[in-house]
Amino acid sequence: xxxxxxxxxxxxxxxxxxxxxxxxxxxxxxxxxxxxxxxxxxxxxxxxxxxxxxxxxxxxxxxxxxxxxxxxxxxxxxxxxxxxxxxxxxxxxxxxxxxxxxxxxxxxxxxxxxxxxxxxxxx
Amino acid sequence: xxxxxxxxxxxxxxxxxxxxxxxxxxxxxxxxxxxxxxxxxxxxxxxxxxxxxxxxxxxxxxxxxxxxxxxxxxxxxxxxxxxxxxxxxxxxxxxxxxxxxxxxxxxxxxxxxxxxxxxxxxxxxxxxxxxxxxxxxxxxxxxxxxxxxxxxxxxxxxxxxxxxxxxxxxxxxxxxxxxxxxxxxxxxxxxxxxxxxxxxxx
Numbered sequence: 216x217x218x219x220x221x222x223x224x225x226x227x228x229x230x231x232x233x234x235x236x237x238x239x240x241x242x243x244x245x246x247x248x249x250x251x252x253x254x255x256x257x258x259x260x261x262x263x264x265x266x267x268x269x270x271x272x273x274x275x276x277x278x279x280x281x282x283x284x285x286x287x288x289x290x291x292x293x294x295x296x297x298x299x300x301x302x303x304x305x306x307x308x309x310x311x312x313x314x315x316x317x318x319x320x321x322x323x324x325x326x327x328x329x330x331x332x333x334x335x336x337x338x
Numbered sequence: 339x340x341x342x343x344x345x346x347x348x349x350x351x352x353x354x355x356x357x358x359x360x361x362x363x364x365x366x367x368x369x370x371x372x373x374x375x376x377x378x379x380x381x382x383x384x385x386x387x388x389x390x391x392x393x394x395x396x397x398x399x400x401x402x403x404x405x406x407x408x409x410x411x412x413x414x415x416x417x418x419x420x421x422x423x424x425x426x427x428x429x430x431x432x433x434x435x436x437x438x439x440x441x442x443x444x445x446x447x448x449x450x451x452x453x454x455x456x457x458x459x460x461x462x463x464x465x466x467x468x469x470x471x472x473x474x475x476x477x478x479x480x481x482x483x484x485x486x487x488x489x490x491x492x493x494x495x496x497x498x499x500x501x502x503x504x505x506x507x508x509x510x511x512x513x514x515x516x517x518x519x520x521x522x523x524x525x526x527x528x529x530x531x532x533x534x535x536x537x538x539x540x
Contacts, residue, residue, distance in 0.1 A: 223416075250480070334378060
């Protein structure tokens, strides 16, 4: 049965574990198969920096085009956002992520998520 | 045939179907049936549509065209927030009353999870055409419609015409539904399932 809030259902997948080690340098969080779209359903991040970090999620690598509001992380903060807290923006390109400050582990900013992926005409 | 149930074949091998196509009534026998499950080759992408705009007519030939003696039964659902007029043949909208036509849209699945009200049939190359509109205030990067259903191989009495375009000859052709029913009643044990093929103008 389709719930009243979703006229379509997709499959769940997980993203790669991204380790951001350079400031303002986007990396791909989820590689979206051609023709498909997806929504971010869970996000788990850890800030290994000694200072505050602003995390950005969007599409594109040069530059990243932000699609969700920035996420503020205090030093050493671990944050999990689930479907209830995340806006169901529908991505039609790879999801990318960047932080305004990052360095090599253990001072990196780590990101991993889960996505709901919808069927497309290819892939 | 149009019950509130998951999709089923039109008829099983050995049973008869009466195709009602542009007010013609043609009788065939089903020889073979197989399912077409939901999968990416059966997703039509009508392309990007700007906010409030309507895309050019989309021809489903690459997706839904059948062999000349094959009958497809399909149901459809949209994967993006569009509403789409379905035409079959191209100049004749389906699912209509005197003055209105229903559309494929995002709300249909909420009322009708098994998509039974989106059912249509394709015989040979009597394909459908889609005209999609983006009703939202933002551009859509793609406009997808997914199909699934069954394929039936129909047998008539022979094939007629040149080899490259031979069409199956129906077992019988009737001028109207009364004569089809009268024939069925006179031919003991031969019943048929009537199949709507579109093309019945107002």
